[in-house]
Amino acid sequence: MTTLSNDPAPRLDRAAIAKRAARDLVDGSTVNLGIGIPAMCADFLPDGVELLYHAENGILGFKELSAPGEGDPNLMDAGGKFPKLVPGMAFFDSVESFSLIRGGHIDVTVLGALQVSRNGDLSNWMIPKRGIGSIGGAMDLAANAKKVIIAMEHNVRGDLAKIVDECTFPLTARACVDEVITDIAVIEIDRKNDRVILRETAPGWSFDDVQARTEARLVADGDVGSMA
Amino acid sequence: MTTLSNDPAPRLDRAAIAKRAARDLVDGSTVNLGIGIPAMCADFLPDGVELLYHAENGILGFKELSAPGEGDPNLMDAGGKFPKLVPGMAFFDSVESFSLIRGGHIDVTVLGALQVSRNGDLSNWMIPKRGIGSIGGAMDLAANAKKVIIAMEHNVRGDLAKIVDECTFPLTARACVDEVITDIAVIEIDRKNDRVILRETAPGWSFDDVQARTEARLVADGDVGSMA
Amino acid sequence: MIGGFGGAGGQPTRLMLALRDLGVGDLTIIGNVAGISKTTGYGWPDHLDPIDQGMFFESGQATKITCSFPVPGTTNPLSDIEKAWREGNAEVDIVPQGTLIERIRAAGAGIPAFYTPTGVGTPVAEGKEHRDFDGRTYLMEEALSADFALIRAQKADTRGNLQYIGTSRAFNPAMATAAAVTIVEVDEIVEPGGIDPERVGTLSTYVDRIVVREAGDPLP
């Protein structure tokens, strides 16, 4: 795998990754946000965008999070935090919650990843050397949401690539990822045409800078924009 | 098929069949009553017996029926009649209603029949020469209730037998019937030992009288009692 | 798909009448107890004239129905569905009720097929895969979806969450999940919060169009 350092410019912080990912969430969508950076998207929705948030444990339509550690244990989200009651919410059980997911009724899910392959395979539930992991709702979401956005750091431990030719970690789902938003780039996985398209780079980062930190071969399709 | 007339004594009327069937319903059971004679069982429960009635359209725990044609269309039973609201009732949808049935959670169902075979096969949804019929919940109930009681008239069109060696009408379910209660007899289908046991006869009816009106060969197992 | 159980409660009667008046043809209907109310009064209070799915066969708009209970026990008078069937103008696909609702639920829940014990050894098993699990035989049944679901609820909020009442649930919640376009007929539309979050029977995600009854509509 590619390992580089000497970044040409600062990388985006986690909040900035979430903020960029939030820009791709379309008003009125039913959305499931994974834990970590994905969950932070909720703090950065563009004006006028309202989403219908779904959490695996059985809520649709929640919004504001209480501070972690406060709140009512019977009003939890799937990340173990406690949202507030919002008019228009609905509660349901896990059977219905996963019928919604598996039935393809979630418009977008934003998830974290350990690896994404050039054809959109996703690994995000187990590091092989640990030997044990947690799947939760990730396999159902990745396999069945209409759109899968990955929000993550581009590299790990120095400059080890996470966007790879083939995932070496156990898979979560095959050929599921549509878009990857990282601290240095926005990348589209164009599965239909078997291309990995670099759409945007962080300020100060060139195509070649991003390619050097990405194992999968990138292509441009028109101009490469700026994440700023 | 056996055809006889010259009955040795009067046959029970439909209400009396229902009354006898009701005696086999155990306190606290979850029970689904089919239309016709089975539905009439509710009028003849022995003192101290309380049942949890289930109707396919999504109620558990209803009791008194309103007069037919009255009542609230949103409080209907599966027979299209309108029960009254009873404390402790529950409403649910058809998915849950048939999960309850198919999952084997109905203790007893009482159904009508066109034919019952010696091994407990049941035909009750279509007369072949009509060419079209209605299944409704009958196949789910017959195949999956813990106990299937048939309440029906013993013969049809004169003395044509309905308790037969093999059903000639389209089946509802195989090997499902446990007990048949008719206007002249109570018959147990002992599937385990491949016997059709005559348990009781109507007053004035002998074993041979009932056998003569039954195609399947009957046996006694101890005394034959009276339905009175 | 047309929701409800059969009878007046939970049936999207106004939407059905609108569909009939629209006059579109070559319809395949999916329902449960279907087309028996007009001749038997099934599920309708005595003082009202029953309306049922038979109207689409009477009008010649429908050519096929998949349902569990298309004809009453008696044949006189014939229901509109049986009449059309006898005249060779209707294909009638009779499915056990539990299998029918589970196939619809499966379509909405991303399950292409499942196994059921119901129907083994009967005419409905013909041509179907049989398979044993733990010594019992089951049939494989496949998901059943539709282009449109016409359903009925008591009320909707402006997001599209639905609340049902009493036995009017029946096939409505599952059908809402299993059609490309779900249209719901309600008595009332309320602001978000006008439905208790504990009482939402169909999630807004499944609802595409809401039609509100006129105040004082005499239909149940």
Added chain:
Amino acid sequence: MIGGFGGAGGQPTRLMLALRDLGVGDLTIIGNVAGISKTTGYGWPDHLDPIDQGMFFESGQATKITCSFPVPGTTNPLSDIEKAWREGNAEVDIVPQGTLIERIRAAGAGIPAFYTPTGVGTPVAEGKEHRDFDGRTYLMEEALSADFALIRAQKADTRGNLQYIGTSRAFNPAMATAAAVTIVEVDEIVEPGGIDPERVGTLSTYVDRIVVREAGDPLP
């Protein structure tokens, strides 16, 4: 089976403590998010000490768990389940959450097996039947039942109907249907009619025993 989602809400914590104190061994646990609260605080308000299914591995009573989320993302400190697993004292069967709940639901609903798209091409697909429907590949998954379900509800009526609140439903209603004996822990028991018939979350048919919390119990 132990109900809830993971976290304090909907978890039958008093029943779990009672099971631990009972000391019975060789348990196989079925749960969802399991055993991560003690080390991460997951789903517990800050001022409370979290209690989770890990206790049965700490006590040596359990030898196996089937669940979707048995270990937190970080390894320091190790959860009781990961500790037992590393020491070779626990078999851990990790199932995608949607497959897990659907397998439990199937057991209660008389469905021995179904097909799901989830897990195809991943380690969970190993050894499972693959089958294509309409050009997409699915896995066959089988029903999952248990001898006992320990579940949690807000209240029960004396018939055994249960009412849930908020996100405390999760795995509880399905588990209630899938065990030979279902034991429920509630805050309150009421007369029939004390639960709105529109709000019954689990039908009395599924409930075998009801245990009522003591008034003022500090556990959530």
